Amino acid sequence: MLEALKEAKKAQAKDEVPIGAIVACGNQIVARAHNLTETLNDPTAHAEMQAITAASAYLNGKYLNDCTLYVTLEPCPMCAGALYWSQIGKLIYGAKDPKRGYSLLSNTLLHPKTEVTSGIMANEAAVLIKSFFKTKR
Amino acid sequence: MLEALKEAKKAQAKDEVPIGAIVACGNQIVARAHNLTETLNDPTAHAEMQAITAASAYLNGKYLNDCTLYVTLEPCPMCAGALYWSQIGKLIYGAKDPKRGYSLLSNTLLHPKTEVTSGIMANEAAVLIKSFFKTKR
Numbered sequence: 431m432l433e434a435l436k437e438a439k440k441a442q443a444k445d446e447v448p449i450g451a452i453v454a455c456g457n458q459i460v461a462r463a464h465n466l467t468e469t470l471n472d473p474t475a476h477a478e479m480q481a482i483t484a485a486s487a488y489l490n491g492k493y494l495n496d497c498t499l500y501v502t503l504e505p506c507p508m509c510a511g512a513l514y515w516s517q518i519g520k521l522i523y524g525a526k527d528p529k530r531g532y533s534l535l536s537n538t539l540l541h542p543k544t545e546v547t548s549g550i551m552a553n554e555a556a557v558l559i560k561s562f563f564k565t566k567r
Numbered sequence: 568m569l570e571a572l573k574e575a576k577k578a579q580a581k582d583e584v585p586i587g588a589i590v591a592c593g594n595q596i597v598a599r600a601h602n603l604t605e606t607l608n609d610p611t612a613h614a615e616m617q618a619i620t621a622a623s624a625y626l627n628g629k630y631l632n633d634c635t636l637y638v639t640l641e642p643c644p645m646c647a648g649a650l651y652w653s654q655i656g657k658l659i660y661g662a663k664d665p666k667r668g669y670s671l672l673s674n675t676l677l678h679p680k681t682e683v684t685s686g687i688m689a690n691e692a693a694v695l696i697k698s699f700f701k702t703k704r
Contacts, residue, residue, distance in 0.1 A: 468629075470624075471623050471624060471627055471628060471629055472619075472620050472623050472624065472629065473619065473623060473629045473630075473649065473652035473653045474619055474620055474649045474652070475620075479611055482609075482610065482611055483609050483611055483612075486608050486610060487608060487609065491608060492608055493610075506652075507644055507645075507647070507648035507651070507676055508644075508647075508648025508649045508651070508652065510648075511643055511644035511646070512611045514644070515611070515643075516610045535672070535673045535675055536673045538672055539672065
């Protein structure tokens, strides 16, 4: 999660909403990504989406059953839906998203085999996001 | 929708699940895409996702409020979640997806301002998909 927070800080440095994601398989990091929706003018360029695409390309396969996605904020429904198709083994996220977190909408957005852990370094992740939005007001 | 069906047939020719999507703004088509999950080894490479990314790039903006997405099959939750972020003006789809259609999970996956029409050339879209899966059995 420390590595995902580093990615979030890269997004912050680009004036993007600071969210970072990592995909790890075993002890190896196979993808690193941060939110780039503004830079790319692309509403789909969330950290998780890019991390899934990059990990699948690296592993040369669509399925990430043996991998873990670490992300600083709870995924939105789009990202949870992408994690479903990837059949990711584990999802570990930091802060809850009280506005658009996937768990607010449905418990069946993720794949039934995906294990979920939340609240890891949640404070660090939330502070980053809150301070970003404070500068925008 | 005829143009979206043409895209679906391009996917079929590549041995991909035959689904096609078009984004139109006014009378102009600004993006065409078809499912490429196998070709790209990317579970996020649905027709709609690529169409949203391409349309946003073409229009140089993240929001598609004045656009319509035509897609041959009901979007999945990932694609509906992406359409939410794009704030797409209208969604017009063909066949219902009884397995993973977004409407099975939640009615709040799309943006509240998005108008939805379904069933347009549904039979043509469904026949394409059914015949594809028949060859896979």
